[in-house]
Amino acid sequence: MIFNFPFIAVIALILIGLYAIIFRKNLIKMVIGITIIQSGVNLFLITLGYREGAVAPIFTSLPSGTEIPQGMVFPIPQALTLTSIVIGVAVLALMLSLIIHIYRHYGTLDVRKIGGEK
Amino acid sequence: MNGMSRIVKTITSIVFPFIMIFGLYIIAHGHLTPGGGFQGGAVVASGCAMILVAYGSVWTMGKIKEKNLSILESIGAICFIILAILGLGFGTVFFKNFLVGSNIIFGIVPSFGSTISNINTAGVIPLMNFAVGLKVIVGLFGIVLIMAYASRRRDNK
């Protein structure tokens, strides 16, 4: 059994995204960091609802010998992850649209030049 | 963005109907197999985005107007809310599943445990799948189309 390895993978994804947001100066790279954090959060939600050796909560032609409550993973984290993915697409589209506007207006994507910090 | 070469356009025209059929299958069988309105809508919208990449945004914007996309998305949202309000009218609460157990359509309740898939089940869930599927198709494709058309190269025009 892999002990808590998926949680450590979640932490690694979130830290990679946080690094890109804090230390990069390009707006596109910061958006990529936000998207990586979002993937980490989705993976975290899915990981919370996993039961060992369980199948998806779908009753159509179930494998024989499946115990009904104990042999299925949680449906609620999966539904919330579905919500989270669609919200992520919406937020990504708005961020990229604003970045296109910023590039047309300032002519650069460097946050130091946009913010006037020399 | 102008269109790509003739090979890409031909292959796109061949593959596009199969992507459509697959996405609509996922939407229609959302209450039986893995999938649903959001996933099938994403599949169909990515197929439409393939058309957009192959033929160019100016050609696609000439075929499909932006206003029609807005109207279709509003129709999807209004159908979803009307189904929820019908639950308030025929049942007891908002989002009440009023069709399950009735004899009208989609009314059969399956037996507990592993069953064979029967599409005539699940009450208002297939109808909501169609409404949300229409909304997601038009929403995602509209976002991609507008962003591609707005960031096209100006000097060719």
Place this chain on the structure above:
Amino acid sequence: MSKRNLFALIFFVIMAVFLFISSLMMHPFGNPEETNMDDEIIENAQIETGANNGVTAVVFDYRGFDTLGEATILFTAVAGVMIIFRRMNK
């Protein structure tokens, strides 16, 4: 290294240590402890909603308000993109 980068590095290290410690203190992977709500839904979803797919039953029936808010957010995103690019399309 400027002062801003130093503060950012300190914040990043504190965040990393906090997240790693909290990930080691989670429940072991594959053995969740509180299962009452999801067991209830798995047992009753097929009888109450008639859908074979448990996830769809949760999305459209048990948590329909979440889906309504999500549809609203998608609508708002499309409207926002159209408003942002309205002047640019001309």
